[in-house]
Amino acid sequence: EPEVTQTPSHQVTQMGQEVILRCVPISNHLYFYWYRQILGQKVEFLVSFYNNEISEKSEIFDDQFSVERPDGSNFTLKIRSTKLEDSAMYFCASTRGRGAGLNTGELFFGEGSRLTVL
Amino acid sequence: AQSVTQLDSHVSVSEGTPVLLRCNYSSSYSPSLFWYVQHPNKGLQLLLKYTSAATLVKGINGFEAEFKKSETSFHLTKPSAHMSDAAEYFCVVRSGGSQGNLIFGKGTKLSVKP
Numbered sequence: 001e002p003e004v005t006q007t008p009s010h011q012v013t014q015m016g017q018e019v020i021l022r023c024v025p026i027s028n029h030l031y032f033y034w035y036r037q038i039l040g041q042k043v044e045f046l047v048s049f050y051n052n053e054i055s056e057k058s059e060i061f062d063d064q065f066s067v068e069r070p071d072g073s074n075f076t077l078k079i080r081s082t083k084l085e086d087s088a089m090y091f092c093a094s095t096r097g098r099g100a101g102l103n104t105g106e107l108f109f110g111e112g113s114r115l116t117v118l
Numbered sequence: 119a120q121s122v123t124q125l126d127s128h129v130s131v132s133e134g135t136p137v138l139l140r141c142n143y144s145s146s147y148s149p150s151l152f153w154y155v156q157h158p159n160k161g162l163q164l165l166l167k168y169t170s171a172a173t174l175v176k177g178i179n180g181f182e183a184e185f186k187k188s189e190t191s192f193h194l195t196k197p198s199a200h201m202s203d204a205a206e207y208f209c210v211v212r213s214g215g216s217q218g219n220l221i222f223g224k225g226t227k228l229s230v231k232p
Contacts, residue, residue: 004161033219043162043208043222056219091162106152107220111161 002026006092006110014118016081021113023075023092032075033093033107034067036060043091049075082117089114120145120211122192124223132231137181137196139226141209144190150212151192152220153183157205165207168192179203204230 005024013019025032034046047057049067066078075094079086093107125140143149153165166177173185179202183194194207209223 035220035222042224045213045219045221048219093162106164106167108164109154109162111159 004092004094004108004110006090006113008113009111010114010116012116012118013082015084019079019082019086019115021077021079021090021092021115023077023110024073025075025092025094026108027073029094029096029108031055031095032067032069033095034077035091035093035109036088037091037112038085038088046077046090079115082115084117087115087117120149120213120221122151122209122211122221122223124207124209124226126226127224128227128229130229130231131199133201134198137194137199137203137228139194139207139209139228141192141194141223142190143192143209143211145211151183151185152210152212153177153181153192153194154208154210154222155205156208156225162208165194199228199230201230201232204228 004026007022032049035043036046037043045058047061047067048055052069064080068076089112091112092110095107121144123142131137148170151168154162155165156162165181166175166183168175168185176182181194181196183192185192206225206227208225210220213219213221
């Protein structure tokens with residue numbers, strides 16, 4: 001069964017360092033997402049991506065964050081200069097897309113990348 | 119704006135007894151609602167979804183949920199809990215955005231006692 005894969009599963013970094021989290025969405029999916037979950041808090045939407053551009057982003061997704069689909073398979077989240085409060089589990093998700101029968105709203109999630117900022 | 123409220127942060131049941139995880143939603147139009155489960159150190163897995171078809175939705179692992187518009191509820195139930203059901207459960211509503219990203223509830227941690 002196809003699945004969303006994320007790497008690394010856990011990354012520890014120093015405050016101020018750049019971090020790149022990688023995701024390989026399901027191959028025939030067209031919409032890609034990043035969510036995060038700070039320990040003990042809700043899962044929060046960060047950004048959605050379609051047709052090689054950001055389609056929607058939340059207030060959390062400030063200038064320190066960027067997303068990219070550098071090739072046909074990877075979808076990356078970059079945090080330019082990490083802060084302590086960026087420590088969280090980051091989930092990548094994908095869905096097939098819009099149109100009748102294609103998008104029932106179900107997102108397929110990866111297992112997450114745990115980021116710890118010291 | 120869409121939102122969901124999970125009424126219990128923690129539910130504890132004995133193995134073999136029924137499970138009820140409560141969720142109320144707020145939406146200005148007919149919502150798409152989901153339940154996701156997160157086992158320890160695992161990703162988010164879809165249990166079931168409601169997208170304006172049948173109001174009683176059956177999901178995986180024996181779970182089901184009933185959409186009740188009059189009560190704005192979408193409670194998750196299972197007749198008989200199993201130890202492997204111990205996990206965190208999230209009630210989720212699809213937002214009104216163009217791609218309809220998901221809005222999560224705070225989650226309910228389900229513990230199952232032997």
